[in-house]
Amino acid sequence: MDKIKISFVGNGTPLIDIIRYAMTLESIEVQYVFVSENEIDFVKKKLDSTIVENVANITANRITKSDFLNDCDYLISYNNMHIIDDKIIENLKCGGINYHAGSLPEYAGSYTYQWAIRNNEDRFCSTIHWIKGKTDEGPIITKKEFPITAADTGLSILIKSLETAYCLMKDVLKDIANSKTLNMIPQDLTKRNFYSIKAITESGQINWDDSAEAIERLIRASDFFPYKSPTYEPFTETVHGLMKIHKAKICSDRNLSNKTGRVVSVTNDCIVVSTGCRKGLSITSVTINKSKFKSGSMLETKIRAGELFKA
Amino acid sequence: MLSEVSQEPVTNLPEDTDLISSGILDSMGFLTFVTKLQQHLDIELPLDEYVPEEFILLGKFITICEETLKTKKNG
Numbered sequence: 250m251d252k253i254k255i256s257f258v259g260n261g262t263p264l265i266d267i268i269r270y271a272m273t274l275e276s277i278e279v280q281y282v283f284v285s286e287n288e289i290d291f292v293k294k295k296l297d298s299t300i301v302e303n304v305a306n307i308t309a310n311r312i313t314k315s316d317f318l319n320d321c322d323y324l325i326s327y328n329n330m331h332i333i334d335d336k337i338i339e340n341l342k343c344g345g346i347n348y349h350a351g352s353l354p355e356y357a358g359s360y361t362y363q364w365a366i367r368n369n370e371d372r373f374c375s376t377i378h379w380i381k382g383k384t385d386e387g388p389i390i391t392k393k394e395f396p397i398t399a400a401d402t403g404l405s406i407l408i409k410s411l412e413t414a415y416c417l418m419k420d421v422l423k424d425i426a427n428s429k430t431l432n433m434i435p436q437d438l439t440k441r442n443f444y445s446i447k448a449i450t451e452s453g454q455i456n457w458d459d460s461a462e463a464i465e466r467l468i469r470a471s472d473f474f475p476y477k478s479p480t481y482e483p484f485t486e487t488v489h490g491l492m493k494i495h496k497a498k499i500c501s502d503r504n505l506s507n508k509t510g511r512v513v514s515v516t517n518d519c520i521v522v523s524t525g526c527r528k529g530l531s532i533t534s535v536t537i538n539k540s541k542f543k544s545g546s547m548l549e550t551k552i553r554a555g556e557l558f559k560a
Numbered sequence: 561m562l563s564e565v566s567q568e569p570v571t572n573l574p575e576d577t578d579l580i581s582s583g584i585l586d587s588m589g590f591l592t593f594v595t596k597l598q599q600h601l602d603i604e605l606p607l608d609e610y611v612p613e614e615f616i617l618l619g620k621f622i623t624i625c626e627e628t629l630k631t632k633k634n635g
Binding site: 261262263269288290291294295404408411474475476477495534543 | 566567568583585586587588589591592594607608609612615
């Protein structure tokens with residue numbers, strides 16, 4: 250019996266892990282793996298394989314070989330930011346399948362794990378869906394929710410989503426290997442929200458008229474420690490220069506000012522600022538003009554009580 | 561543990577090995593490695609005191625681990 254031919258597109262360790270699993274299934278043949286040019290050598294080495302190709306061969310508008318996947322049953326998009334050309338998807342014998350970080354149709358688009366924190370959601374979702382129509386519009390195969398806690402950051406939600414997706418995609422691959430029919434549950438597109446990359450990358454400026462909770466979530470959603478946020482870094486303008494805020498928590502202070510963005514107190518541990526609600530924001534890690542300060546050295550920022558941050 | 565995360569045998573690396581550009585790990589793999597190591601040693605590495613270009617160097621990373629363990633022992 251002919252093996253089921255599957256190609257993969259995506260990047261990094263999550264992609265490699267799911268391909269390794271697919272390679273253990275007897276009835277599946279991994280045909281091609283498409284990754285960014287700068288990842289080709291890394292993925293080739295990790296998979297000990299020569300089937301790795303440049304993703305530019307199959308992305309929208311940059312297609313070089315439109316018949317690349319004519320003989321392929323499925324294309325699985327996993328941890329992938331590239332838009333695959335429609336012709337490539339149409340040529341697949343069975344179809345394209347995508348892992349999306351977020352609930353569909355409510356959280357279509359990019360970096361939705363950051364938006365979910367900012368929107369004060371208490372749950373997040375990993376979704377596996379068919380690639381059909383516009384981005385993230387295709388019918389759903391399977392999905393699984395998990396809780397968002399008050400300690401979660403942008404990065405921690407992404408990691409949880411990838412862990413959840415790994416289990417879901419393993420089940421999908423098992424079903425494919427056993428020739429089971431995959432679900433095709435249509436999305437209610439009247440509920441669709443699409444989050445663009447532009448919208449999130451331009452949303453880093455703190456509005457001190459917002460509540461302390463909203464500002465804290467904006468900061469926590471951008472926390473990709475030990476890495477930089479892939480989208481925005483929350484910032485405010487001070488008389489000392491642009492201040493990027495990395496860590497903060499909500500606090501109460503009897504001296505909170507009615508003037509939003511006013512510095513209420515500064516100690517070596519934190520800077521407390523008034524917000525648009527009755528609570529303040531206690532800032533414990535910042536960068537001002539490329540110098541980093543954290544709890545224990547906040548007085549070195551030269552910021553003092555009474556200063557006003559631009560709201 | 562590094563071999564386990566990178567899924568390839570890793571031995572006798574020089575101290576100036578960049579764990580990412582050398583192709584041993586990628587950024588997500590490095591994160592998995594740090595998480596597992598922290599759990600195993602029951603420590604929290606103060607990586608926020610360094611820039612990524614520093615702590616992805618094997619020698620620097622080992623120094624950070626050793627200093628954190630020393631601080632933990634001295635309690």
